[in-house]
Amino acid sequence: MSHIALYRSWRPQMFKDMVGQQHIIQTLQNAIREQRVSHAYLFNGPRGTGKTTTAKVLAKAVNCEHGPAIEPCNECATCIGITEGHIMDVVEIDAASNRGIDEIRDIRDKVRYAPTEVRYKVYIIDEVHMLTAEAFNALLKTLEEPPAHVIFILATTEPHKLPATIISRCQRFDFRQVSTAEQVARLDEICREEGIAATEEALSYIARLSEGGMRDAISLLEQTAAFSNRNITLEAAVDVTGGIAAEQFYKLAEAIQAKNAAEMLPLVEQLMLAGKSPDKCMENLIYYFRDLLVLKLAPGGQAATERIVDIDRFQAMASAYTPEELFRMIEILNHYQNELKTAAQPQTLLEVALLKLCSTSVPNAQQSAGISSDEVGSLRQQIQLLESQVSKLMKQGVAAAPAASQGNDRQAPRKSFTASGINRPKVKLDRYVAALQGQETQAARMKWGEIMARVKERKVTVQAWLKDSELVSATDGQLLLTFKNEMHREMTERPSHREIIEQVSAEVMNQPYQIVTVMLKDWQAALEGKQDNSIESLELEPENIPMQGGDKQPEWIEEAVKLFGEELVVVKE
Known part of the structure; x- marks a missing residue:
């Protein structure tokens, strides 16, 4: 099954199937129950968190033949038609490719006419921040005096690019990233339904890579399932996503900690020959040292370290660094990650970043000199006394x-x-x-x-x-x-x-x-x-x-x- 088919088969068709956005769903359902549906909504949030899906479910809920209902029946001709895109009164527009004033004027001319098949005309404008200034002005006129039978749902990942006049005329809902636990539960459900074998570590790793986007998580799941012949392991997930295995992480971190550039450079070469991209390696290293830092500063907390299999070995590596070293190393990697986006020689830049880590990863001066905290405090007091x-x-x-x-009258310079x-x-x-x-x-x-x-x-x-x-x-x-x-x-x-x-x-x-x-x-x-x-x-x-x-x-x-x-x-x- 292709990714598109798999995603569609697991794309929520009802409010109860939505993952991670219960606070938004409850608000929308209460509005439908009390017949206080707004004429304009603004759905904002990261990619793949369900903005467009929620918009379509809302369109079905207000137009369901057995409604308006807080849950669409998903069985009537209207619900099925909206799901399949056959209802002409529910229009989905991609503002990235239809961003001009002519498209918005066309909408403004058509909203005056009553819907022919359902109760409400619903216009879903995706990536609305891509509209031109003239298009926004034309849309504003429609939002100011909307007909009673029209609902606008604007979806965007960048609400700060919208004019304040547009935002003020919409009910705004902020979609959050889906938590790792919620994603793992949904991925496990998909695997059971599709007959895919997957380990919990692999699903956790996939969920972490999706960065809170359920759509991206399903995409990675299907990609990994195809690669591993529907038997997903952590190693397979790492290989197919271009990540670095735990053993390679450890060897790199060990070489950096020992300031051993001669050992580190061959490791980078092996990663490149294995098909790992420099930007993905940089990203994974940032995650790795972030987890080391979290474990260092919050050893008793529930730090998320799903990327690491051998936790004992991971803790031993964390103890080899000071927090100051880890902070500095993450800063360096982040700096070079930005540079990597426009680099002509990305592998060389990755090697430079790691060499910089080798030169920066130095023992704590106080520990190297064998100075205790009491002695440091005493030295500080002496310095303050000398200053005074x-x-x-x-x-x-x-x-x-x-x-x-x-008594000296002569004033010299x-x-x-x-x-x-x-x-x-x-x-x-x-x-x-x-x-x-x-x-x-x-x-x-x-x-x-x-x-x-x-x-x-x-x-x-x-x-x-x-x-x-x-x-x-x-x-x-x-x-x-x-x-x-x-x-x-x-x-x-x-x-x-x-x-x-x-x-x-x-x-x-x-x-x-x-x-x-x-x-x-x-x-x-x-x-x-x-x-x-x-x-x-x-x-x-x-x-x-x-x-x-x-x-x-x-x-x-x-x-x-x-x-x-x-x-x-x-x-x-």
């Missing part, structure tokens, strides 16, 4: 500058430096304040999220320091970043870190950009007009700068040397 001491010392240094310069020895020039904020609402600033803000993501790909530690910042203004090829934490600002300004950020910014913005940093409090003060819009990170008068001749350094610089060491504290003219 540095901030205090810097404030004392700035405050000491005027005192040291008393001020010098500016940071604790890590970075020569930081003055930042005049007036032009950044003026550019706050400018087009360049708005464009930079829209791209900042992408810049952060690419910086993370280049070097995650740079993005970690940069996360404390906020892009507030952009002008004349410069990006102004504000920081709450001085140390995060210092680390961001390191030459190697700055170079990465500026390179990524140039790539994303398609023009070179330099980053400029200020503290958040200084920026806020500039916005409020409480300062002269000129900020320096740390200013010293000449008397505070150590002399080349070996004069004694100020006490606060000596304290900084004790804290960080001479190699990290550099005073620059």
